[in-house]
Amino acid sequence: MLFNIVATVIFISIMVFFGYAGYKRTKNASDFNIAGRQIHPFIMALSYGATFISTSAIVGFGGNAGLFGLSLLWLTFLNIFVGVFIAFVCFGKRTRQMGHNLDSHTFPELLGLRYQSKFIQGFSALIIFLFMPVYAAAVLKGGVGFLATQFGIDFNVALFFFVIIIALYVSMGGLKGVMYSGAFQGVVMFVGMLALIIFVYAKVGGVTAGHKALTDLMDNTSVQEQVKKLVGNGFQGWTKMPVFNSPYWWSVVTSIVMGVGIGVLAQPQLVVRFMTVKSNRELNRAVVSGGVFILFMTGVAFVIGALSNVLLFRDTGKIALVAANGVIDDIIPLFIKTYLPEWFGTLFLLTLLSAAMSTLSSQYHVVGTSIGRDIFEKSLKIKGDPVIITRVGIVISILFSAFLAWLGNQLKTDIGLIAQATTVFFGLCATAFLPSYIGALYFRNVSRKAAIWSIVSGFTTSFIWIFFIHGKNASTIGLCQALFGKAHLLAGTGLASLAQVDSVMITFPLSMLVFAIVALLTRKSVDKSHVDKCFEGI
Amino acid sequence: MVLGIPDFWIWSAYLLSVGSALLCVIYGLINWNRDGGEQ
Numbered sequence: 001m002l003f004n005i006v007a008t009v010i011f012i013s014i015m016v017f018f019g020y021a022g023y024k025r026t027k028n029a030s031d032f033n034i035a036g037r038q039i040h041p042f043i044m045a046l047s048y049g050a051t052f053i054s055t056s057a058i059v060g061f062g063g064n065a066g067l068f069g070l071s072l073l074w075l076t077f078l079n080i081f082v083g084v085f086i087a088f089v090c091f092g093k094r095t096r097q098m099g100h101n102l103d104s105h106t107f108p109e110l111l112g113l114r115y116q117s118k119f120i121q122g123f124s125a126l127i128i129f130l131f132m133p134v135y136a137a138a139v140l141k142g143g144v145g146f147l148a149t150q151f152g153i154d155f156n157v158a159l160f161f162f163v164i165i166i167a168l169y170v171s172m173g174g175l176k177g178v179m180y181s182g183a184f185q186g187v188v189m190f191v192g193m194l195a196l197i198i199f200v201y202a203k204v205g206g207v208t209a210g211h212k213a214l215t216d217l218m219d220n221t222s223v224q225e226q227v228k229k230l231v232g233n234g235f236q237g238w239t240k241m242p243v244f245n246s247p248y249w250w251s252v253v254t255s256i257v258m259g260v261g262i263g264v265l266a267q268p269q270l271v272v273r274f275m276t277v278k279s280n281r282e283l284n285r286a287v288v289s290g291g292v293f294i295l296f297m298t299g300v301a302f303v304i305g306a307l308s309n310v311l312l313f314r315d316t317g318k319i320a321l322v323a324a325n326g327v328i329d330d331i332i333p334l335f336i337k338t339y340l341p342e343w344f345g346t347l348f349l350l351t352l353l354s355a356a357m358s359t360l361s362s363q364y365h366v367v368g369t370s371i372g373r374d375i376f377e378k379s380l381k382i383k384g385d386p387v388i389i390t391r392v393g394i395v396i397s398i399l400f401s402a403f404l405a406w407l408g409n410q411l412k413t414d415i416g417l418i419a420q421a422t423t424v425f426f427g428l429c430a431t432a433f434l435p436s437y438i439g440a441l442y443f444r445n446v447s448r449k450a451a452i453w454s455i456v457s458g459f460t461t462s463f464i465w466i467f468f469i470h471g472k473n474a475s476t477i478g479l480c481q482a483l484f485g486k487a488h489l490l491a492g493t494g495l496a497s498l499a500q501v502d503s504v505m506i507t508f509p510l511s512m513l514v515f516a517i518v519a520l521l522t523r524k525s526v527d528k529s530h531v532d533k534c535f536e537g538i
Numbered sequence: 539m540v541l542g543i544p545d546f547w548i549w550s551a552y553l554l555s556v557g558s559a560l561l562c563v564i565y566g567l568i569n570w571n572r573d574g575g576e577q
Contacts, residue, residue, distance in 0.1 A: 070543065070550075070551070073548065073555055077551055077554040077555045080555060080558040081558040084562055089565070207541055207542070209542065210542065211542030214542075234557070241545060252567070287562045288563050290562060291568075295556065299555050364545035
């Protein structure tokens, strides 16, 4: 315990130091918002990866792998191929150049200036301000929950200290402080996950032997008894995909794999990273460490989550979900506590702290700039020091997400709340922003109206699907039950099976279609000279 | 059966994950000094 406390205090001191270093090097709004466009590619890549991967990926989705098995590796593939390769090569370079051409500091500002629309900038910032705290609360719940377990302290006490520390170094150091500390946290995460995968594969007898033991679990009669209820939902084992068209198949393929896999391209806190480097060469170099980093984050978390079944069943006679009393979010913490030596528990604690803090600091920074830069300074034209307004915005978003995390902890739910809140935000971003973002970077003749229609219709349909139609989300949120007296609007109708499909599969294609149709109808209203300026050097 | 995994859809995801990380490394190394010609 003493070792845990000393290591954590040293770790937090380093974070505060990076916040101070960022503070000393922040001279103006450009420094605070986009780190002065001078960030080193290695720092950019690690900071991008550490922001992308949070406790949600390790604890939330890792716990889901304890239930769904290695089928989640499709998300790892998309995380690397779409989230790093496509994001950096196809989106990052154009975003950096266009952001530079328009001198945009934020993702909403990039869209707003590209389409010459204050509404787009303000509305996009409002979506971020209202919904980013939901994702932040999921990350907070994962980090604080593990912290409370490790130190044996109350969840609310851990939550209080955690948000104070993050508030300090984000509001002080701006994006420079966030990225310096993010890179350091990325190194800690990489070391922790590398040690974890070596340790676990050694413990199960190697790669092939471990996977085979996981496959063979399904031949055991005791396991068959424990998974009887899961089989009814389409479960076939931890090394097989769920049955096609079963509830589990829809959950894995549409919510977890597609929702997060596509949604990553339109994450405001990741897009802004592309604007922090001085040339496309830095992005080429960042791809190298970015791809390997993500493989060792989600790849390891999902393999560990699945293999936890082998070790837990061998020693306790229970599969992971049963051993964790049916709480998906408790599977990874239980596994770490049961199997890893105390010194490794400390390393993993720092890994999770890093994962949580790097993501949270970026989320809060983005919400802060959405309020300070996009809404107050640019949309409402309110005069004042934008950095101070941004800092106030950061504090508001921290309090909002801390309240949601506290609320989430009160629910004591067994549905894997961390991963669920994450997929909601990723899906919402994909639907609302991605069509306009692709249009902004690749199509010269798309009009402001096309972007506005796509963003508004995408957000509206996504909101309706999440809150009132998607069975799992609607029943968790409870608004549909309160207003209409049933868990979701399709309950008891002939279309009830449609409630299994995640919103991103319906609303994202719809948003793309709206964008394409309105763009075709209004292409004559495009300002050619402005478009030439946007695409200069692209 | 590849790497102890019987289902094609699972072992292909495993190999694609490793393969895409390798793709990132190869792409980055090939283009290490390109596109830097510093606004």
